[in-house]
Amino acid sequence: MAPDGNMTNGFKVVGTRPKRPDGIDKVTGRAKFGADATAPGMLHASIVRSPHAHAKILKIDTSKAEALKGVKAVVTRADFAEGLTGENWNILENVMASDTALYDGHAVAAVAATTALGARDAAKLIEVEYELLPHVTDVDKAMADDAPVIRAGAADKSVPEGLHPNVVRYHESGHGDVDKGFSEADLVVEDSFKTEATHQGYIEPHACLAQLGSDGKGEVWCCTQGHFNVQKVCAALVGTDSSQIRVTPSEIGGGFGGKTVVFIEPVALALSRKANRPVKLVMSRSEVFRATGPTASTSIDIKIGMTREGKITAAQGVFRLQGGAFPGAPMEFTAMCAFAPYSLENVHQVGYDVMSNRPKQAAYRAPGSPMAAFAVESVIDELCNKLDLDSIEVRLKNASKEGTKASYGPKFERIGLVETLEAAKAHPHLTSPLAEGQGRGVSCGFWFNHGGETAVSLALSEDGTVAISVGTPDIGGSRASMAQMAAEELGIPYESIRTTVADTATLGYNEISHGSRVTYASGLATIKAARDAVKKLCGRAAAKWGIDEDAVVWEDGCAKPSGPNAGDFEPLPLAKIARSMGRTGGPIVGHYEATPEGAGVSFATHIVDAEVDKETGQTKIVRYTVVQDAGKAIHPTYVEGQFQGGAAQGIGWALNEEYIYGEDGRLQNSGFLDYRIPVASDLPMIDTVIVEVPNPGHPYGVRGVGETSICPPLAAIANAVSNAAGVRLTELPMSPPRILAALDAQANG
Amino acid sequence: MSMIHVTTTVNGDEVEFLCDPRETLLDVLRDRLSLTGAKEGCGTGDCGACSVTVDDRLVCSCLMLGAEAEGKSIGTIEGMADGEALHPLQEKFIEYAALQCGVCTPGVLVATEALLKKNPDPTETEVRYWLAGNLCRCTGYDKIIRAVLDTAADLRKAS
Numbered sequence: 071m072a073p074d075g076n077m078t079n080g081f082k083v084v085g086t087r088p089k090r091p092d093g094i095d096k097v098t099g100r101a102k103f104g105a106d107a108t109a110p111g112m113l114h115a116s117i118v119r120s121p122h123a124h125a126k127i128l129k130i131d132t133s134k135a136e137a138l139k140g141v142k143a144v145v146t147r148a149d150f151a152e153g154l155t156g157e158n159w160n161i162l163e164n165v166m167a168s169d170t171a172l173y174d175g176h177a178v179a180a181v182a183a184t185t186a187l188g189a190r191d192a193a194k195l196i197e198v199e200y201e202l203l204p205h206v207t208d209v210d211k212a213m214a215d216d217a218p219v220i221r222a223g224a225a226d227k228s229v230p231e232g233l234h235p236n237v238v239r240y241h242e243s244g245h246g247d248v249d250k251g252f253s254e255a256d257l258v259v260e261d262s263f264k265t266e267a268t269h270q271g272y273i274e275p276h277a278c279l280a281q282l283g284s285d286g287k288g289e290v291w292c293c294t295q296g297h298f299n300v301q302k303v304c305a306a307l308v309g310t311d312s313s314q315i316r317v318t319p320s321e322i323g324g325g326f327g328g329k330t331v332v333f334i335e336p337v338a339l340a341l342s343r344k345a346n347r348p349v350k351l352v353m354s355r356s357e358v359f360r361a362t363g364p365t366a367s368t369s370i371d372i373k374i375g376m377t378r379e380g381k382i383t384a385a386q387g388v389f390r391l392q393g394g395a396f397p398g399a400p401m402e403f404t405a406m407c408a409f410a411p412y413s414l415e416n417v418h419q420v421g422y423d424v425m426s427n428r429p430k431q432a433a434y435r436a437p438g439s440p441m442a443a444f445a446v447e448s449v450i451d452e453l454c455n456k457l458d459l460d461s462i463e464v465r466l467k468n469a470s471k472e473g474t475k476a477s478y479g480p481k482f483e484r485i486g487l488v489e490t491l492e493a494a495k496a497h498p499h500l501t502s503p504l505a506e507g508q509g510r511g512v513s514c515g516f517w518f519n520h521g522g523e524t525a526v527s528l529a530l531s532e533d534g535t536v537a538i539s540v541g542t543p544d545i546g547g548s549r550a551s552m553a554q555m556a557a558e559e560l561g562i563p564y565e566s567i568r569t570t571v572a573d574t575a576t577l578g579y580n581e582i583s584h585g586s587r588v589t590y591a592s593g594l595a596t597i598k599a600a601r602d603a604v605k606k607l608c609g610r611a612a613a614k615w616g617i618d619e620d621a622v623v624w625e626d627g628c629a630k631p632s633g634p635n636a637g638d639f640e641p642l643p644l645a646k647i648a649r650s651m652g653r654t655g656g657p658i659v660g661h662y663e664a665t666p667e668g669a670g671v672s673f674a675t676h677i678v679d680a681e682v683d684k685e686t687g688q689t690k691i692v693r694y695t696v697v698q699d700a701g702k703a704i705h706p707t708y709v710e711g712q713f714q715g716g717a718a719q720g721i722g723w724a725l726n727e728e729y730i731y732g733e734d735g736r737l738q739n740s741g742f743l744d745y746r747i748p749v750a751s752d753l754p755m756i757d758t759v760i761v762e763v764p765n766p767g768h769p770y771g772v773r774g775v776g777e778t779s780i781c782p783p784l785a786a787i788a789n790a791v792s793n794a795a796g797v798r799l800t801e802l803p804m805s806p807p808r809i810l811a812a813l814d815a816q817a818n819g
Numbered sequence: 820m821s822m823i824h825v826t827t828t829v830n831g832d833e834v835e836f837l838c839d840p841r842e843t844l845l846d847v848l849r850d851r852l853s854l855t856g857a858k859e860g861c862g863t864g865d866c867g868a869c870s871v872t873v874d875d876r877l878v879c880s881c882l883m884l885g886a887e888a889e890g891k892s893i894g895t896i897e898g899m900a901d902g903e904a905l906h907p908l909q910e911k912f913i914e915y916a917a918l919q920c921g922v923c924t925p926g927v928l929v930a931t932e933a934l935l936k937k938n939p940d941p942t943e944t945e946v947r948y949w950l951a952g953n954l955c956r957c958t959g960y961d962k963i964i965r966a967v968l969d970t971a972a973d974l975r976k977a978s
Contacts, residue, residue, distance in 0.1 A: 093913035096921030097905065099856020099896035103922055106855040186850070187839055271956050273860040273868055274922040323858070323922025324956050355861040546919055546957075707916040711958055715919065718959030742865035742954060750950040750960040 083557040084770060087707045088564045090550045092321070101321045104277030104293030109348040112279070113142055113182040115341050116189035117334070117351070118196045119361060120171030120178055123205035123427040123735025124218065127169055127198060130179055134195040140184040141192045143344035150340060151309035158306045160396050164430050165307060165336050171200065172220065172395035173427050174736040175360025182341040182349045205427040205735040209369045209392035212236045212426040220395050220425040236425045238397040241405050243478055244386070244418035251384025251416030255375025259452050263445040265784070265802040266728035267367040267392075270434045271719075271747045274323020275353040276362065280338035284346070286310035288339055290317045295329040295543055296582025301574045307336035308343065315339075318573040319543045326719070327433030330582045331363050359740035363432020364729055366391040366399040370445040372408075376453045380464040384416035385409050385477075389442065392424045393431040399423045400431075403438035403518075406478035407781070408446050410516040411465070411487055411673060413474040427735055433584060435716060436517040436777035440723065440784045444802060447513040447785030452798060461512050461789075462500070465675075466491050469514075486699030486763030487514065487673035493759050494675040499695040508681045508692060511789025515674045515781025519774040520585025521666040525578035526595035528556060528603050528660040532652070534645025536560065536603075538596060539572035541580025542588045546776060547708040551589050552596045554704055555770070559600035561627030562644055578663050586774030589704055590669055590765070595662040597769050603660025610654050611642045668767015669774065674698035676717065676782035680790035684813060687806030689725055689791055695757040701765040701773030712775045714756040720783020722748045724791075728803050827888040829854070830898025838885040844878075845869045847885035848895060856896035856925045860954065867953035870926035871895045877933040879952075896925035899932060908932060908970045917966040919957035927953045931967050939975055943968060 095101040120127075132144040147168045154162055167176050179196050183189040204218035211217055213234050225238045233240070252258050278292035288310065294300050297317040305312040322329060338351040353362070369390040375383040387408050393399025401421030409417050454461040469487045476482055494500060494512065504510055527539045538552055549569035557564045581587070608622040611629030615622075621636035622629050628641035651658050679693040696713040703709040726746045730738045739745045764771025784802060791809070792798045797816040801808055822837040829852065836851045843862075848854045848871070857880055860866035864879040871880045872894035899906045908931055911917070918924040927950065934941060934949045941949065946967050947960070955963060 087916075089913050090916065092921070093918075094905070094909075096918055096924050097909035097912050097928060098900055099854070099925045101921055102855070103858065105859065106849075108853075185839075186846070187841055271954075272920070272922075273866055273954055273956055274858065274920070275860070321922075322920060323860075324920045326956070352859075355863065355866075547916070707962075708919075711916055711919055711962060714959035714961045715957045719956070741863055742861050743863065747954060747956060748959075749952075749954060750964065751944075751947040752951075753947075753960055755964070756959050756961045 081558060083554045083564055084704050085706065087705060088550060088554065090547050091553065091568060092549060103274055103323050104320045105352045107279045107291045107320065109279060109281065112348045112350055113184060113345055114186040114189045115180055115182045115338055115349050115351040116193040117177045117337060117357070118179040118193045118198065119357070120167065120176040121174065121736065122171055122200055122202055123174050123207065124203040125171045125200035126203060127167060127171060127178060128201055129199040131197040132179065134197065135181055135192040138192045138195060140188040141181060142184065142347060143182045143341045144179060144196065145337065145340045145344060146179045149344065150307055150336065154306065161303055161332060162307050164396060165333060173429050175357065175429060177337070177361065180337045180341060182345050207426050207428050207731040207735055209367050209390050209424050209426065212392060212424050213390065213422065220427065224397060224425060237422050238425055239423035241402045241421035243405060245475065246416030248384040248386050248416045248418045252375040255383040256378045257453060257457055258373060258375040259449050260373040261449055261800055263370045263372065263448065263800045265368045265441045265444060267364040267428065268434065268723045268727045269359055269364045269745065270326035270328035272324025272326060272328055275355060275358045276334050277352040278335045278338050279348060279350045280335060280342050281348040282308060282339040282343040284343065286314050288315040290315060290335050290339065291320055292317065292335050293320045293322045293329060295322065295325045295545060295584055297543065298541060298574050298579050299582050300332055300335055303332040304336050304339055308339045316573055316575045319571055322543050322545055325545055326435050327437060327584060328363055330584050331432045333362055355742065356740040359745060360737050361429055363430055365434045366393045366431045366438070368404070368441045370441065372445045372449045374449045374453060376457060378457060380457065380459045380467050382412055382414060382468045385414055386418040387446065388420045390422045390424055391438065392426045392428065394428040395425055396430040397423055397425065398431065400438035404442045407439035407516050408442035409477035411470055411514040412468045412477065413470050414477055417477045435719065435780040439515065439517055439781045440720065443513060443515045443781050444784035444788055448788050448798065448800065451511065451789040462491055462495050465514055482671065484763060484766055485671060485673060486761050489761045489763050490673055490675040490697045490699055493697045493761055494677055497677065497695055497697065497759065499677045499693060499757065504679060507794060508679050509790045509792065509794025510677065510679050511786045511793060512675065512677050513782040513785035513789060515778055516671065517586065517778040517781055518671050519590060519669040520587040521591050521669045522581030522585065522587050523579050523665050524591040524595045525580055525663040526592060526599045526661065527577060528596065528599040530603065530648045530651065530658045532649055534648045535566045536562065538567060538569040539576055540569060540592045540596070541572060541577045542583045542592045543571050545583050546712055547705060548588045548592065551704040551708065552592060555593050555596050556600045559597055559604065560644060561625070586776040587669065590768055590772050590774040591666050593704065593772055594666050594768055595664065598662035599660040602662060603658055606658045606660065607644060607647050610647050610651065613654065615639045668765070670701050670765025670767055672699050672701065672773045672778045674778045674782050676786040678786045678790045680787060680794050682791055682794040682809060684795065687809035689804060689809065691721055691754055693754055695759065696779060697759040697761060698775065698778055699761045699763050699773060700775045701768065702762055702771035703760050704772065706760060709760055709775050710758045713758040713779045716779025717756050717783050718748050718753055720780050721753065721787060724784045724787035724802060724804060726803050726805060823886045825886055825889045827890065828892040830895060840886055842885045843881050844883040844885050844888055845880035848880060854895050854897050858922055858925065867930060868923050868926040870929040870953065872929065872933055877930055896929055899928060906932065907973060911966040911970040915962045915966040917958065917962040923953060923955045927955065927963060935971055935974065939971060941971060
């Protein structure tokens with residue numbers, strides 16, 4: 071298979087599109103996901119959850135449940151570690167409430183029984199006495215003077231005096247003088263925006279199978295984006311040592327950030343310890359919606375000044391993020407990403423992390439960035455409309471480049487925003503005619519990407535094939551891309567390499583598969599592990615030939631003398647060296663452990679056409695184009711898949727998806743029927759353009775692609791819808807009722 | 820609660836099982852027959868990850884009771900390939916990367932096979948509406964739709 075012509079740079083395997091190693095398992099139903107494991111003597115568990123948004127737990131009576139036939143264990147908060155502090159305390163409080171239920175769906179007890187139905191029956195027999203407390207679920211209301219306090223003393227030192235105790239963290243950043251900048255503008259546009267919480271909507275609910283003995287030794291099988299994190303958290307929450315808990319990750323049925331968090335594994339371990347049997351715990355879809363980690367909801371104010379020529383003179387934003395009943399809403403990311411695409415002399419951003427009676431927010435693909443882009447890029451679109459300027463030209467005029475002082479502080483290294491804008495400008499989509507009732511929107515988006523702790527091991531077999539062990543769960547085809555990078559370095563076929571996501575006992579600590587880091591960091595570690603193995607292979611050849619190690623080079627899968635002066639020897643292929651390795655010094659294993667810090671930030675530009683039915687308020691996406699800088703696309707098909715997936719999730723976020731809480735503080739749409747993610751008939755084909763501006767921090771230039779693709783869609787679609795409807799939409803999702811309300815408001819002046 | 824004895828056919832093999840009257844067909848397939856290819860994504864018939872055929876009709880196995888399988892012929896993802904030989908849809912899904920995490924894939928494939936049996940020459944719109952009951956959160960459906968349309972074209976050429 072030849073590499074794609076426009077993406078090669080002397081690569082033989084990188085840039086090609088081989089079949090994924092887990093392909094057959096996944097099309098035949100053989101792949102084992104979280105809920106697909108069983109163990110001898112296994113029990114099934116069920117969790118009892120608060121039906122109230124905020125309530126004191128007065129009493130939990132488990133006696134009737136315990137008396138039910140087949141019930142083997144019941145646990146409450148008393149069965150978990152005591153004396154935890156900091157983030158571990160927060161996680162435990164979320165995993166199992168102590169004295170107060172903080173949101174609808176908060177776990178208060180759990181039961182294990184011999185059958186799944188029996189566990190569910192028993193859960194219904196656990197009687198919990200509550201005293202209802204006042205609640206709040208809206209971000210602006212949670213900051214208001216009269217809002218009930220979720221937890222006094224939760225705020226950290228960053229919060230200025232005089233703010234409500236629900237404001238638990240505060241962020242301020244920027245540079246220049248925004249007042250001076252606004253005074254230099256020909257037009258200043260100011261607007262306020264709101265976005266509702268959405269859910270990652272992975273199709274596989276959280277599931278685990280856990281065993282914990284009275285000796286503190288345990289095993290966990292679960293679907294997670296980060297099994298080393300599961301190990302660490304479980305050990306703390308059940309009170310044992312990390313190294314005594316071995317966690318094996320299953321295939322993961324989607325995560326998108328939502329499976330970076332621990333919810334059920336410590337509960338299964340606590341039940342197992344009590345029952346002395348393995349326990350399987352699988353969430354229902356309703357539990358996933360009510361009690362995992364949706365995004366923050368936001369309330370945002372944006373003010374941008376622009377000259378008649380389209381130069382931005384100043385920009386400022388206030389970003390309020392509601393992150394549920396615990397600190398941690400990603401308001402710094404929102405603030406830092408908001409103006410990152412633009413080179414600004416005067417910029418100022420403020421962030422508030424606000425607690426409310428909702429589940430603790432979790433990451434969802436570029437956490438915090440899409441909402442910022444929605445607000446900022448809407449105002450830029452409005453400025454372009456009012457000043458009659460071309461929206462791509464304005465973005466090009468103000469675009470961040472290498473050397474630009476970023477809105478969040480540092481100077482950008484080599485970045486590819488301009489290249490994505492130029493590619494968008496050249497794309498036929500941008501000049502194609504629009505039909506009646508249609509509007510076009512464009513938007514840029516930004517995400518940092520991440521490195522993080524990484525360990526990879528690469529072992530040679532005697533037959534010349536190679537096994538790679540990585541510690542980052544494969545969430546987007548990374549077993550294929552790791553094998554491609556190793557094949558490139560070693561000079562052996564892709565098919566001769568098998569990548570395994572190894573358990574926590576096999577490798578050093580690996581950070582979670584998040585931050586678009588896997589192809590970057592595990593990829594870098596794989597390349598370096600392969601180079602380590604190559605060095606050892608060259609050493610064996612040197613010893614055989616009786617020459618200096620430095621006189622041996624590795625080319626096309628063979629050790630060769632570095633030149634005529636080194637001697638005249640037949641090249642030694644990898645397989646030949648591997649065959650005799652037992653006699654020439656022992657097993658050959660390359661490895662690499664580090665915390666790579668050269669992750670490359672990435673930008674995207676999206677173009678979208680939307681058609682709005684002004685009678686019904688219904689919106690149809692009729693055309694969509696994603697242009698994104700990948701740095702280097704290792705497997706272009708999977709890169710396209712990330713682009714398309716991010717865009718599709720963005721379409722859902724923009725048009726349909728939202729958490730709807732009733733007056734009683736209960737979630738009203740905890741199922742896929744009412745929380746409607748895009749279905750096949752909602753979407754058009756999604757065109758992709760892969761731009762490659764290499765990241766100097768990776769041997770092949772990889773930036774990571776998973777997250778940036780969800781940054782522009784909310785804004786691009788809002789701009790398309792606003793242009794189609796003739797009225798600016800400032801709240802997400804732009805569901806039919808909101809569009810009709812905006813049209814009515816405009817008609818009524 | 821007394822169990823119900825059921826005799827049925829799964830992927831061409833006769834099977835017998837005992838089940839609680841409340842157990843769904845999906846529960847039975849996964850927990851009693853160890854056929855874990857069908858997945859429970861919602862339990863309410865919204866996501867299609869549990870799609871199987873019952874007497875050649877496409878159904879969500881989470882919406883049918885195990886006891887209702889008596890005397891029926893059930894088809895699951897485990898029966899789609901002919902031994903080592905993958906079904907052309909399975910081949911094409913791998914080739915086109917029409918799956919990322921793969922958890923919806925068994926349901927999508929079972930649903931698609933049922934579509935092509937009914938309609939060997941579907942339009943893009945027909946494929947999109949047929950698969951509207953199979954949620955995929957990873958791919959944005961683009962590569963799935965292309966894989967289905969191109970497999971259908973291949974099969975028409977071959978027949």
